[in-house]
Amino acid sequence: MNRFCLALTKFLTVQTIQKGVVVTLSYTLRENDAQGVIIQETTQENPLVFLFGAGQLLPEFEHNIAGKSQGDEYAFGILAENAYGLYDPEGLVDLPIEIFMEDGRLAEDLLVPGRTLRLQDDAGHVHSAIVKGRGLDTVQVDFNHPLAGKNLYFTGQILSVRQATPDELAHGHVHGPGGVHH
Ligand SMILES: [Zn+2]
Incomplete structure (x- = not known):
């Protein structure tokens, strides 16, 4: 060229x-x-x-x-x-079931395993958690990211x-x- x-x-x-x-x-x-x-x-x-x-x-x-x-x-x-991040076993916690009482009734529809909840801590921060299962008076949730x-x-x-x-x-x-x- x-x-x-x-x-x-x-x-x-x-x-x-x-x-x-x-x-x-x-x-x-x-x-x-x-x-x-x-x-x-x-x-x-x-x-x-x-x-x-x-x-x-x-x-x-x-x-x-x-x-x-x-x-x-x-x-x-x-x-x-x-x-x-790595999976943090401490992110798996049992919360008292009272947290999920609304007007004296348990919010059953929220407590389905696999459901993602938005939970506020004492400092006002909101965290996502996935419902894992239920005990008699506790709900097990996982604060780890799904991945x-x-x-x-x-x-x-x-x-x-x-x-x-x-x-x-x-x-x-x-x-x-x-x-x-x-
Ligand atoms: Zn824009």
Whole structure:
């Protein structure tokens, strides 16, 4: 190619994933490895759309897709301690059943195993807990994150990467499809 032709050649920049871009991607999350059971997955109609570097995703997840661009596929694992933490046996507690009395009646419908409850502590902080089971006068709940203690394995594809708008950067989230509408 001579100098003249080079001058006419259009240079196309490929937007790579870095702080301040909006990423749309598909993912399948499995436990442990490629053969693990599926925990979550996106659908074609509902891919994950997020502002990269805004602290919305696991830092280790962002670290693994940084530098990729549209069309790239990925597969990587994240150890439990770098994801939602190790399982803390002390997070499994028996609460007195009186807590769940409302107007003198037990809130039976809340105490179904697997149900997520929002519980407020003495300091006014709200915590999520999952109902595990019931004793005679206690309810066992688990304050651990549902994915605590699990090694995660992600596979998926980068569907698009674009520069975030100034508004999106100021708000710290995505506007439009897959994001906040306001
Ligand atoms: Zn906004």
